[in-house]
Amino acid sequence: MSFSRRLRFSVSLSIPNFSSFLQNSSHSHFHSQPPSIQNVDDAVSQFNRMLCMRHTPPIIQFNKILDSFAKIKHYSTAVSLSHRLELKGIQPDFFTLNILINCFCHMGQITFGFSLLAKILKRGYHPDTITFTTLIKGLCLKGQVKKALHFHDKLLAQGFQLDQVSYGTLINGVCKIGDTRGAIKLLRKIDGRLTKPNVEMYSTIIDALCKYQLVSEAYGLFSEMTVKGISADVVTYSTLIYGFCIEGKLKEAIGLLNEMVLKTINPNVYTYNILVDALCKEGKVKEAKSVLAVMLKACVKPDVITYSTLMDGYFLVYEVKKAQHVFNAMSLMGVTPDVHTYTILINGFCKNKMVDEALNLFKEMHQKNMVPGIVTYSSLIDGLCKSGRIPYVWDLIDEMRDRGQPADVITYSSLIDGLCKNGHLDRAIALFNKMKDQEIRPNIFTFTILLDGLCKGGRLKDAQEVFQDLLTKGYHLNVYTYNVMINGHCKQGLLEEALTMLSKMEDNGCIPNAFTFETIIIALFKKDENDKAEKLLRQMIARGLFNEFDSELLRGVRLHFDRFVSDLKSRDLEKAQLGLGHSYSRAKVKFNVNRADNIVIQAIFLLDTLDKDINSFSMRVRWFVLDKLLKIINDNYLYAKVAKFIEDKSKLSEDKIAAVTDIVRDEDKAKEIVEAAKASMGQYLSPVDLINVQQFAQRVMDLSKYRRKLYDYLVAKMNDIALNLASLIGEVVGARLISHAGSLTNLAKCPSSTLQILGTEKALFRALKTRGHTPKYGLIFHSSFIGRASAKNKGPIARYLANKCSIASLIDCFSGLFLTF
Structure with a gap:
């Protein structure tokens, strides 16, 4: 019986409830505290x-x-x-x-x-309102929320007024009983009429909506409070981040974290713990460690929950040594491990078949006078049962009873599983009956464990009786229970009964999985009933049911393909293989991660080309127009626009100052342009020449407009594929780095020392050849961090910036998360 799910649940429960922020109704009424x-x-x-x-x-x-x-x-x-x-x-x-x-x-x-x-x-x-608020809170604590609402209505009918704390308490009580609709209705009722809603009221409802996985509605309420000018606090953001994490929307959760930082709302340890927990549960321990680094950089001290959650994440990805390293680092960081920490370690060791280490930790808990919880005992019992050490388990059961922590259904299920796997079926049945005598109701997992043990122990008739008892009592059977029984019938050669059970399984609304089909198909092939096996195999493929076994199964199908398809010619098979190869190649090209990089590479190349062309064309325009205009206007686009407007400088008079002002947005500059036209000594241009100048100026303007659009497009694409790199060093410099490396993947593979001098290959080889000084920076020199630094600091800053760019490109390439560096 697996306890990882229960254990992770117990850890996530350690993250505080964000709805418990309402003010205490027992306010002080004295001049001194x-x-x-x-x-x-x-x-x-x-x-x-x-x-x-x-x-x-x-x-x-x-x-x-x-x-x-x-x-x-x-x-x-x-x-x-x-x-x-x-x-x-x-x-x-x-x-x-x-x-x-x-x-x-x-x-x-x-x-x-x-x-x-x-x-x-x-x-x-x-x-006063404190008296009424205290009574409302008392009714809500007692679970009598309807009476609290009735009391509220009675108070309003008698002319009493309540404040924000009163309504915050009442909304919290309504949310606690799961009536989120009623809480929103109450919020709408008080809005603008009874009192002004505050951030605590909104945060309470958002927390309740997130816990019931109504995150979209919670985010809508969050947007509503922002529109109304109610500033969200760290509790509001943390609650919403928790909701997104529950739904697995980690990008949105990290986006909210960055929004907090931009609004100078400092995330606290609970906020970071939520993200670390969510990332660890997804198996993204590296990203969780990155969040921990950001947390330390923000001077937020990790607590015992942070480290415990990170350890649990390492155990989930089977990195036991790193989990032990985190445990050892806790004491060095001044954090004392608690019962949850030891429980996670014991569970992790047991899952990795390191039961002796788990027992040593359990003894260490006793030495430190820690009282193990029921999850701790259950985890250790599960590990001992799976390792065959059943005698140790009975001592733990007695110890649990002596400590006032009687074994629950999960503990008994683990013990039954251990007894069954070690061949003690009679003792397992006796323990199962003992559960029922102690009024501990077995769940469907307990029954499945017992059925599996009976089937594998050759006692199919006993298993059938238990299974029939389940159906009679109306238990909702899952696919694993049916799979156990189907596997038991197949091993006994009762294929018709197995097929009948498959049919009944679907009639009862339980959808078979890949293992269900595979068990029956293999049994049919062994009995040489190939037609029935082929029929089931077709159903399996049609439903898209595959797992790790299917590669072998499909290999056999491919080898004997001519037996399954009638009237198949040899040329048809070759054509099908060729078509499959072409389809696979097209799919690989379509979903190639480098295709977005290629777009960025082409965009930055075109942007650089446009810059060169616009500068070159602008130089030509300056040869034809006022010779002194360059000193007044530096921008190429504005220069071309003024040049087109002026046409013939001899006709530019003071009555056109207003029109020139509309172009340059500066009256003083407009007057300077008019005066420069009077003092200009340039040659006279014919009407045909003027037409060509105007067309040339228009072309410069068009190219400049296109250049702006291309720049906006490049910024958008960089924010899509390399948001961290773009935020760190800028979109243009980041795109140049990707272009020079060839792709984002190649850039991510570059060490920081290579990234630092990327773009200076000729200078580097020249320095090596002449034994001169090697360059300190390449394309990253265009970053403002290096440009603003003094000469002696440019090198160290370039090294530091290259290191951060290397980390950012790794995150962009292999994670896609946005982190604050």
Whole structure:
């Protein structure tokens, strides 16, 4: 029985619940903060001394102590002390009653809370929003959300007003019972009429929507709050990132992380933990490690959950040594491993058949006075069972019972699996019956394990009885249960019964997988029932069911293809093979990852060519127009536009200053152009010459416009295929690097030292030949980081930048994620 899924679930539960950010309803009502209680007994003694004073202190002093007890969740103590006040004849005031309402609500005694509300009204006090919010929170904590909504409606009908904390509490309660529609409806109801929604209300609903995998609706609500001018905080972003991670949309999640950084919202350790957990579950441990590096760079200290999650990720990809390295690094980083950390290690060792190491860790937990959880025990029991060490398991079962942690269905399922695999079928059946006697209901996985053991142990009749019992009790059987029974019938040679079970399986709404078909097909081939096997094989191929076994199966089909297809000629088979080869080649070209690189390479080449042509053409235009215009206008496009407008410089007068101003967007420059025309000593141009100049200027303008469009296209393509590289060094320089390397893959393979001098091959060989100084930088010199540096710092900055570019190109090529460097 596999526990990796359960274990990862327990780790993900360690990531905090983001809806628990609502303010505490027991606000302080005093001018000074209540004293922080260091020792409960001392605080009770102080309270008793105050009661025994000749001049009894004012009630506000008692309220401070009661409120302090409430804040440290000693609610029963606060209630007990309040009774002493009344016995002493000291009447509680409004704030005392509010504190007691808060205590009763947290103790689940809502009736007493409402009786205190009646007492407030009877004494002539006016209950405030804190009183009502506390009662609403108490009803929600008790699970009586409908009563809380009814109480809210009654308050509004009587003219009372509630604030943002009250509605935040009520929305949180509605979301806790899974009524996200009701929460959104309540949000719409209060919007602009009762109070203004705030970020806490939106974050609560977004969190609930994400937990129910309604991420698109959650993102819509996130966009709505942005439009309304409500700024999202780190909780909102973290909640939405968690939702995207649940759906496997890691690019969107990392995009939100980058958006946080751009908006100067600092991600906290919980935000990073969510991303690390999601990447590890996808098997992308390298990317998770990159997120950890970004986390450290942002001065966010990883906690025990971060390291535990990373260890779990390494175990998932079978990199045990790296997981151990992370565990050893935790103590060096000042992070103490907890029970979850040890559980992950024990589970990982057991999955990799390193049971002795797992037992040593379990002993280490006892030495450190750590109490193992039920997942810890279940993981170790699973490993011991799979390694055949059944006697050790009974001791662990007894230890669990002594510690008050009785074995659950997963623990028993592991033990039954171990007994079955070691040939102890009678003990497995006895343990199965013991489960039912202890009112531990077996799940479908438990039944499947038992059926598999019975079938493999040659007790097919017992398996059939258990299977029939499952059908009678209405269990929803999955494909694995059917596969076990079909495999058992096939091994006994009962092929007709196996085919009948396949038919019933589909009738019951359970879709067979590749293993189902393969089991029956192999059994049919062994019995020389080739026609039935061929029929099933056709069904299997038609449904697109393939796995690692199918390569061998298809090889056999290809070898005996003429037996399956009637009227097949030898030339037909050759044509089919040739057509398949052509189709495969076209598919490889179509989905070639380098094709996008080729577009970028051609685009940057064309962009450089256009720059040269525009500069060359602009030089020709300057020969024909005003000789002093170059000193006034430097831009090629603007120069050509002015040249086209001027036409004949002798006709340029002051009445055209306004038109020239519209072109150059500067009245002073327009006046300079007009004055330059008057002082120009250039030769006279005929009308035919002027027409050619205008056409030439128009051509320069057209090329300049096309150049801008091509640049925008290049930026878009670079953001698609090399976003990290483009963000780091710029789209144009990045494209030149890709072009010079030949492809993004080639660039990613280049070490940083090669990338640093890429583009200086001639200078490098010349320096090696003449034994001169080698170049320090190549194409990356065009980056602003190097251009702005002083002469002595250009070399070190070039090395540092080349290193970062190498990392960025690797991420772009093999990951596609966008990370902040």
